[in-house]
Amino acid sequence: MDNTQITVTSPLLPELDELDAYLQDIWSRKWITNNGHYHKELEAALCEYLKVPYISLFTNGTLPLITALQALRITGEVITTPFSFVATTHSIWWNGIKPVFVDIDPSNCGINPDCIEAAITPRTTAIMPVHCYGKPCDTKRIQEIADKYGLKVIYDAAHAFGVEVDGRGILNEGDMSTLSFHATKVYNTIEGGALVMHDEKTKQRIDYLKNFGFAGETTVVAPGINGKMDEVRSAVGLINLKHVDDAIEARHKVAITYREGLRDIPGITYFEDMPGVRHNYSYFPIFVDAEQYGMTRDELYEKLKSRNIYGRRYFYPLISEFSTYRGLESATRENLPVAHRIAEQVICLPMHHELGAEDVERVIDAIRR
Numbered sequence: 414m415d416n417t418q419i420t421v422t423s424p425l426l427p428e429l430d431e432l433d434a435y436l437q438d439i440w441s442r443k444w445i446t447n448n449g450h451y452h453k454e455l456e457a458a459l460c461e462y463l464k465v466p467y468i469s470l471f472t473n474g475t476l477p478l479i480t481a482l483q484a485l486r487i488t489g490e491v492i493t494t495p496f497s498f499v500a501t502t503h504s505i506w507w508n509g510i511k512p513v514f515v516d517i518d519p520s521n522c523g524i525n526p527d528c529i530e531a532a533i534t535p536r537t538t539a540i541m542p543v544h545c546y547g548k549p550c551d552t553k554r555i556q557e558i559a560d561k562y563g564l565k566v567i568y569d570a571a572h573a574f575g576v577e578v579d580g581r582g583i584l585n586e587g588d589m590s591t592l593s594f595h596a597t598k599v600y601n602t603i604e605g606g607a608l609v610m611h612d613e614k615t616k617q618r619i620d621y622l623k624n625f626g627f628a629g630e631t632t633v634v635a636p637g638i639n640g641k642m643d644e645v646r647s648a649v650g651l652i653n654l655k656h657v658d659d660a661i662e663a664r665h666k667v668a669i670t671y672r673e674g675l676r677d678i679p680g681i682t683y684f685e686d687m688p689g690v691r692h693n694y695s696y697f698p699i700f701v702d703a704e705q706y707g708m709t710r711d712e713l714y715e716k717l718k719s720r721n722i723y724g725r726r727y728f729y730p731l732i733s734e735f736s737t738y739r740g741l742e743s744a745t746r747e748n749l750p751v752a753h754r755i756a757e758q759v760i761c762l763p764m765h766h767e768l769g770a771e772d773v774e775r776v777i778d779a780i781r782r
């Protein structure tokens with residue numbers, strides 16, 4: 414039996430020949446960072462691909478979160494989800510803001526709009542939801558609540574590259590949205606990220622903030638940070654952008670095969686596509702009901718590992734369980750029952766553009782008994 418390792422993810426990587434041509438050009442220009450030629454080209458190309466008006470590239474996906482909170486002058490408390498990668502809450506904490514966790518909606522694993530209003534206090538200034546697994550949040554309801562209470566909305570859209578709802582890029586929602594181009598994501602620049610905004614003035618301000626606040630050779634207009642992306646990674650981004658649609662299509666095929674193979678297994682559930690949504694298949698989470706399945710999530714996780722199949726328990730533990738955040742009033746289990754249940758049931762199965770049909774069958778086989 415084939416027992417080669419099946420990894421949870423595999424990076425989209427440029428052909429070396431193609432990368433070499435870009436490197437030759439970058440070396441001859443000798444302009445290797447600070448809003449260079451390929452940096453500008455990548456920003457323009459991403460605006461078109463993502464159907465957004467303005468974007469600022471960053472050196473990773475965490476700095477745009479931190480910078481968005483700075484740019485919108487968010488203070489006090491920010492309402493967010495515990496069911497995400499730690500960077501979401503860390504970015505709030507790094508700004509000296511108190512995160513307030515609310516429970517999630519099991520239909521998309523995003524923040525549950527029904528829980529937001531009860532968490533609003535006079536100190537609340539913003540909501541930071543996550544399009545978890547690239548599944549769109551209920552952006553309409555979230556915006557209605559934000560408008561009613563005068564709150565800003567910053568979407569952590571690290572999972573949502575290329576996701577569209579009724580033909581509209583999901584990154585147009587809220588006041589700003591952030592992306593991560595880390596190697597493990599659908600689209601990568603090795604390390605990298607971006608912030609999406611609606612107007613030129615905001616883009617200008619973000620561009621200052623990501624370059625120490627410099628607005629000119631001798632003018633510093635704000636206490637900025639160094640969040641700049643360089644030319645080499647911009648080139649990687651331009652090449653990968655040519656192949657990302659094929660990668661998403663390959664992921665789609667994997668998702669279809671998983672769904673067919675896992676249908677009718679008692680105690681195993683997963684998401685179907687949502688009507689009108691262009692999904693990116695960034696993750697394939699399954700949810701294990703131990704009673705019905707006859708095995709706990711962790712037992713299945715270990716069984717897969719014993720067969721050299723590596724899933725990930727995204728997101729377990731919840732962010733609210735980490736020592737920094739555990740003491741917050743909103744971090745209790747009673748406040749977050751759905752998030753706790755899902756964190757104890759989820760496994761993200763291997764999902765990437767290079768998974769072959771036989772790999773997918775091996776994973777399905779290991780889950781069927």
Ligand SMILES: *Cc1c(COP(=O)(O)O)cnc(C)c1O
Nearest residue numbers: 473474475498500571593594595
């Ligand atoms: C990956 C990720 C980030 C952070 O991105 P980096 O590029 O690794 O800094 C933030 N939020 C979520 C939800 C992520 O998955």
